[in-house]
Amino acid sequence: MNSKLKVKVNKSQVIEVDPGQPQTLLEALEQAGVETRYHCRSGFCGACRTTLISGEVEYINDPLAYMRPQEILPCACKAKTDLEIEH
C-alpha cells in the first residue's frame, strides 16, 4: 500500500515520492533538485501553479488560488497516484 509513486516532471526527469510522507509535491520536487516557482507555499498566491498532464493529487491545504481544470498547486497538495506534470 505504501509503495512509492512516480512523478514525471517536464517530460524528462522522473522522481519518486512516498505517499505516506506529509511532504507536499512542491517539497518533493525541490528535494529532487527541480527548479521550482513559489511564493506563499500555502496555496493562496498561485505562483507554483503547474499543469497536471495525468494522475491525481490530493490537497493538504485548501487551495485558494485560481486553477483551471488541468492545473494544480503543488505547494498545497501531494501525489495520490503516479503523476505527469509540467512545472
Next chain:
Amino acid sequence: MRYSTFNQTNVNPLGEPMFFGNPVNVARYDQQRHSIFEKLIEKQLSFFWRPEEVDVSRDRVDFQAMTDSEKHIFISNLKYQTLLDSVQGRSPNIALLPIVSLPELETWIETWSFSETIHSRSYTHILRNLFSDPAKVFDDIVMNDQIRKRATDISKYYDDLIFYTQLWQTHGEGTVEVEGETYQVSVRDLKKKLFLCVNSVNALEAIRFYVSFACTFAFAEREIMEGNSKIIRLIARDENLHLTSTQHIINLWQYGDDDPEMKEIAEECREEALEIFTSAVEQEKGWAEYLFENGSMIGLNKDILCQYVEYIANLRMAAIGFEPQYDQTSNPLPWMNKYLVSDNVQVAPQEAEISSYLVGQIDSEVSAGDFGDFDL
C-alpha cells in the same frame, strides 16, 4: 439604475452575476455563488496585523548610514507604495461596491480595501521613525513627476468606471449631457469599463509592488532596515491574496462561469487587457531605471530588477490565460522567495516591542543634525 442600500426585491443570490445584477440586499453567506470570496475574506482576516506591532526603531540608524543613492531608492519606493495603497484603500470600495451583486464578493471588496488602509498607515509608521517630520516625503508624492505619471495610469480606469456608473445611476442608459459634454451610457459599455478596470487593478497587484519589494528585501539581505522589511513582508503577503482575487474575477468572467456578457467582453477586450498589463510592466522597468539613476545599491542593479519584473510578469500573465511575453523564465533573484513565503511572516507578540517607546529611546541618542543634510 439608482443605487439602493437595501434593495427590497427578492433576488436569488445564486442566480446573480458578480457585477451589474441586482444590488446586494441581505448580507448572507449561507448560499454563495462564488464561495471562493468568503474563503479569501477568512484568509485576509487571519492575516490581520497592525503596523505598530512591528518595531522599526533600529532602522533609523541603518538609514543614516546609507549612501545618498540608497536613501533615494528607499524613500522613492515608499512614496510609490504610498501612492498605490492610497488608491487601493479607497477605489475598490468606490468603484466596485455600487455595482457588485453578490454578498460574499461585496464583503471581500470591503475586506480587501480595508487591508490596503493598514498598508497606508504602515508607511507613516515607517517614515515617522526615520524623520522627525515626514511631511516633505508625503508632499512630494503629488509633485514628483515619476510618481504622477504612474498615478494617472493607475487611477484612470477606476475614474472612468466611477464616472460612468454615476451617470448610469442618476440618468440610466442613453445620451446624457453634463456641463456641456455629451456622454453615451450603456450597461454593455459599463461592463467593458469594469473589465478594463479590473485588469488594471490586477496588473497593479501583480507587479507594481515588486520593484520596491525587491529593493526592501535586498536591504534585508544585508541585514539593514529589517523593521521595514518585516512590514513589507506582511504587505507582500496581503498583496498576493488581493492578486488571487482579481485573478479569480477575471477568470470567472473569461471562462464563462459568471456573466455570459462578460465572457464576450473578455474576448473582445483581450488585446486591450494585454496592453494594460504590458504597459504596467514597462512602467515598472522605468521605475527601476529612475531608482538607480543616482547610483545603485549593493546586491541589485537596474538590469537584474527588470529581469525580475519580467519573470514575475510571465507568471502573472499565465495566471489569467495570456502567453508569457518575456524571455526571462528563471528567477534572477532567488532570495526574493524566502521573503514571500507566508509561513515565515510572524508578528509574534514576544518579538514585538512597543515602538513609540523605543522611538523615544533612539531619539535621545541621535540628534536631528545627524541626518540634516539628506536632501529629499
